[in-house]
Amino acid sequence: MAHGISAKLASILSADISEVERKRFPDNEMYLRVKEDLSGQDVIVIGNTKNDSDIIEYLLLLNAVREEDPKSLTAIIPYFGYARQHMKYHDGEPISSKVFTRAIGEYADRIISVELHNDQTVKYSKVPFNNIKILNPIYEHFKNKDIDYIISPDDGGYDRARNLADKLHVEAYYINKKRIDANTVQMNLPDINYKNKNVLLVDDIISTGGTIIRASQELKESGINQINVCAIHGVFAGNSDKKISGIVNNLVVTDTIESKYSKITTAGEIASALLNKIRA
Amino acid sequence: MAHGISAKLASILSADISEVERKRFPDNEMYLRVKEDLSGQDVIVIGNTKNDSDIIEYLLLLNAVREEDPKSLTAIIPYFGYARQHMKYHDGEPISSKVFTRAIGEYADRIISVELHNDQTVKYSKVPFNNIKILNPIYEHFKNKDIDYIISPDDGGYDRARNLADKLHVEAYYINKKRIDANTVQMNLPDINYKNKNVLLVDDIISTGGTIIRASQELKESGINQINVCAIHGVFAGNSDKKISGIVNNLVVTDTIESKYSKITTAGEIASALLNKIRA
Numbered sequence: 201m202a203h204g205i206s207a208k209l210a211s212i213l214s215a216d217i218s219e220v221e222r223k224r225f226p227d228n229e230m231y232l233r234v235k236e237d238l239s240g241q242d243v244i245v246i247g248n249t250k251n252d253s254d255i256i257e258y259l260l261l262l263n264a265v266r267e268e269d270p271k272s273l274t275a276i277i278p279y280f281g282y283a284r285q286h287m288k289y290h291d292g293e294p295i296s297s298k299v300f301t302r303a304i305g306e307y308a309d310r311i312i313s314v315e316l317h318n319d320q321t322v323k324y325s326k327v328p329f330n331n332i333k334i335l336n337p338i339y340e341h342f343k344n345k346d347i348d349y350i351i352s353p354d355d356g357g358y359d360r361a362r363n364l365a366d367k368l369h370v371e372a373y374y375i376n377k378k379r380i381d382a383n384t385v386q387m388n389l390p391d392i393n394y395k396n397k398n399v400l401l402v403d404d405i406i407s408t409g410g411t412i413i414r415a416s417q418e419l420k421e422s423g424i425n426q427i428n429v430c431a432i433h434g435v436f437a438g439n440s441d442k443k444i445s446g447i448v449n450n451l452v453v454t455d456t457i458e459s460k461y462s463k464i465t466t467a468g469e470i471a472s473a474l475l476n477k478i479r480a
Numbered sequence: 481m482a483h484g485i486s487a488k489l490a491s492i493l494s495a496d497i498s499e500v501e502r503k504r505f506p507d508n509e510m511y512l513r514v515k516e517d518l519s520g521q522d523v524i525v526i527g528n529t530k531n532d533s534d535i536i537e538y539l540l541l542l543n544a545v546r547e548e549d550p551k552s553l554t555a556i557i558p559y560f561g562y563a564r565q566h567m568k569y570h571d572g573e574p575i576s577s578k579v580f581t582r583a584i585g586e587y588a589d590r591i592i593s594v595e596l597h598n599d600q601t602v603k604y605s606k607v608p609f610n611n612i613k614i615l616n617p618i619y620e621h622f623k624n625k626d627i628d629y630i631i632s633p634d635d636g637g638y639d640r641a642r643n644l645a646d647k648l649h650v651e652a653y654y655i656n657k658k659r660i661d662a663n664t665v666q667m668n669l670p671d672i673n674y675k676n677k678n679v680l681l682v683d684d685i686i687s688t689g690g691t692i693i694r695a696s697q698e699l700k701e702s703g704i705n706q707i708n709v710c711a712i713h714g715v716f717a718g719n720s721d722k723k724i725s726g727i728v729n730n731l732v733v734t735d736t737i738e739s740k741y742s743k744i745t746t747a748g749e750i751a752s753a754l755l756n757k758i759r760a
Binding site: 233 | 511574
């Protein structure tokens with residue numbers, strides 16, 4: 201549960217934060233109870249579909265609120281887990297992001313999420329679903345820092361890198377990856393002059409951080425001055441936050457998943473999307 | 481996942497068991513893949529809604545099968561977890577069994593479960609939902625054992641005890657419980673002659689086993705010959721299986737949740753319900 205965003209959103213929207221009682225029964229079933237009377241209220245339920253227990257808790261919470269007969273119920277999911285399983289890559293696989301989108305839409309009148317890995321997930325929803333892109337808060341964070349190049353770890357993220365580069369008036373590049381065999385991926389850094397330069401690697405999700413770690417290790421030997429890394433969602437599987445911050449000069453993520461690297465907030469963008477929808 | 485029941489059901493129904501590939505991604509998201517081609521097939525998906533990861537896996541599996549376009553999809557849930565949260569006891573609580581019933585009904589054409597704690601859960605389903613009662617397999621297990629009395633741990637389970645007692649031609653009783661304060665429940669054993677007798681304590685679910693343990697400790701001092709304990713669902717929270725089997729002479733549960741105490745199978749009853757429905 202994203203407490204940092206909740207507090208910031210409540211402040212922007214002048215909304216109250218309802219207390220939720222949580223416990224486990226002896227058999228490990230989850231118990232929760234919303235402590236405020238929410239009948240007739242506009243209610244936002246914030247939660248991430250990041251791990252099994254988070255998803256169960258989020259569905260129970262949405263149901264608890266819905267049972268109270270609110271005026272409206274908006275599901276805000278800063279980090280939508282399972283969004284990389286937005287299609288079947290092989291027969292017999294589930295479409296995981298569809299499963300959770302549908303389950304949430306059973307209770308929510310609308311869904312707001314941040315930078316889904318793929319926009320296809322939005323199309324599985326029967327209720328309005330906003331997928332917010334985060335550009336300005338990242339620009340604001342880096343505008344006074346001395347960045348020479350922006351690099352995307354793969355061609356799929358090049359648009360994000362280029363949009364940010366345009367605002368910062370610098371050049372954008374991407375790392376060219378070529379699969380050699382099942383275990384080997386060849387990685388070609390952009391062929392530019394790194395000597396005494398400051399680069400910013402930008403990605404949507406840092407999970408294991410494999411590409412960023414390899415790229416940073418190579419860049420270190422190029423005479424580079426500073427490596428900055430920025431991602432929307434800091435999943436940081438397998439302590440990749442420690443591995444990355446041990447190599448690069450600066451690691452920053454947003455607050456969609458709270459960590460000590462969450463130096464950029466998405467609350468303002470979420471509030472704008474919410475208010476636009478309420479107005480519309 | 482109830483492998484014991486799956487194998488027995490497949491045997492009764494002459495059905496094949498599809499292999500399912502399962503793994504976790506580095507960020508702990510679940511991956512699964514059904515290995516058989518299920519299009520146009522009558523498919524049964526067996527799983528318990530017992531803990532968070534089981535529920536997530538079960539929903540992903542139901543979706544994976546549904547995406548393959550089967551002829552029919554039956555959800556068999558031998559132990560339906562969260563069925564004790566079948567209503568709001570206080571404002572602000574979720575109706576947990578409704579949440580999972582609805583989520584499963586999103587994919588399944590029909591649902592079969594065994595001895596739900598409360599029949600209310602069935603009413604939340606939009607698809608046909610059979611709640612099977614298990615009596616005959618328990619009777620068969622105990623008919624040649626020398627049982628003198630059957631005792632239910634509370635008045636709510638008295639019907640179950642009496643139905644079994646009628647078949648075994650013995651008397652049924654229940655333990656009278658009276659709440660004294662928040663922390664104290666007074667327990668009154670039936671006022672009958674226990675000397676050299678064999679009793680059978682019958683319940684639907686053994687979770688912490690609190691009442692059964694207390695009752696067994698008291699019965700031990702009554703000159704009783706043998707204490708037998710039988711339940712449909714052996715949840716066994718907090719090692720209660722070890723605590724109970726350390727006190728009583730004989731602990732038996734069904735295979736809705738597999739354990740070494742699963743000496744009674746429900747597969748025959750589930751197959752009957754399934755075939756009746758297919759016929760009907």
